[in-house]
Ligand SMILES: NC(=O)c1ccc[n+]([C@@H]2O[C@H](COP(=O)([O-])OP(=O)(O)OC[C@H]3O[C@@H](n4cnc5c(N)ncnc54)[C@H](O)[C@@H]3O)[C@@H](O)[C@H]2O)c1
């Protein structure tokens with residue numbers, strides 16, 4: 278760990294205390310790891326869960342013992358929140374419901390989580406003159422202008438109609454019936470509130486708009502470390518299909534486009550924001566990789582190839598299957614057509630650029646998925662077969678197998 282660190286303007290960086298809300302999630306776990314291994318900063322890690330940062334909290338391992346402290350709390354109703362924010366120099370808010378399968382099926386929880394629950398965090402930061410880095414989303418851009426142009430319009434080729442720019446692009450959502458946009462709309466309103474706190478009350482803030490950050494520890498594998506019926510984000514959905522040797526499900530033909538950035542590249546950008554407040558305060562930053570654009574269908578094809586390479590298992594003859602969005606997500610789903618981040622602002626302010634190609638990031642991520650889950654999936658699938666066999670033959674055996682599954686699930690959580 279480097280003890281003397283310089284900022285981008287050549288000044289010595291003083292160690293600070295960070296109150297990280299949602300530290301136990303995908304992004305939080307990578308950020309905690311980075312802060313512990315490469316900086317002298319302290320972290321007050323707040324979350325309802327800590328499974329993804331357990332390795333950082335083990336009492337004896339650690340170079341960084343005493344620099345990370347876990348507080349199990351739900352920010353919806355916990356009076357310790359303000360005191361923890363006051364103890365820190367900087368608050369980073371990552372807490373949110375952020376899986377699309379929830380936006381149209383649990384719109385109230387989604388809006389509360391992304392707007393109402395974030396309000397006290399903003400208020401406490403503003404009232405106590407504490408700096409805030411708030412995690413928003415690229416979904417605030419919604420759909421591109423390009424998507425409304427006629428299919429044969431030459432303007433479709435013009436990046437002005439599809440590249441998403443923090444200070445000029447509009448936010449275009451679907452109708453209220455399309456509850457998919459409940460998340461984006463709640464995130465947009467909290468961005469506006471933070472911006473207004475900055476303008477009217479001098480809150481020092483930075484807003485991050487991640488563009489599909491992916492990598493190890495993202496979401497969960499249904500039935501292994503999350504609910505069997507749960508629908509995580511696309512990386513975990515496709516990983517789950519590959520691990521189970523099932524076809525990958527392409528929603529509405531897999532025509533939507535995304536740019537994927539490797540979590541480790543993206544975390545470098547967040548560290549630059551943390552350590553360069555003069556350059557980051559008052560800004561909204563796109564953080565993504567414009568060079569890694571694919572359709573979801575192309576992503577499925579690439580993941581299939583990469584998984585064959587890292588697992589040594591041959592691909593299915595028909596590796597993908599089409600499914601309608603209504604069937605997959607239910608009523609009220611809608612989609613962003615294309616998401617290419619403009620990088621001008623983050624480049625100018627922080628000199629940050631992503632490095633990792635889509636193939637390389639998928640190779641390291643799927644290696645991790647295979648190593649972490651392949652055996653557990655095999656066992657779970659064997660149990661399932663055992664359960665079906667015992668179900669038809671013996672009532673008593675059914676009981677034993679069920680106990681077996683429950684025990685296995687407990688062990689793997
Ligand atoms: N991963 C991405 O690519 C991506 C993209 C766009 C935006 N974001 C935003 O970044 C943030 C983090 O995303 P992530 O991918 O790490 O998600 P995640 O679900 O893995 O992490 C969120 C964490 O917040 C915690 N949390 C939620 N509600 C809480 C509450 N009431 N009290 C305490 N803890 C609570 C959860 O337990 C979870 O550990 C979110 O705000 C999300 O909207 C992420």
Ligand SMILES: O=C(O)[C@H]1O[C@H](OP(=O)(O)OP(=O)(O)OC[C@H]2O[C@@H](n3ccc(=O)[nH]c3=O)[C@H](O)[C@@H]2O)[C@H](O)[C@@H](O)[C@@H]1O
Nearest residue numbers: 375377414415487488489490510511514526527528533573
């Ligand atoms: O990651 C981001 O930057 C933001 O976008 C995500 O939204 P989205 O990209 O639509 O979510 P994914 O679940 O990753 O889906 C990507 C695409 O794959 C498709 N998909 C998903 C899962 C699947 O099995 N098959 C499939 O075709 C979806 O319909 C969508 O078009 C989530 O809203 C947030 O986590 C985040 O704010």
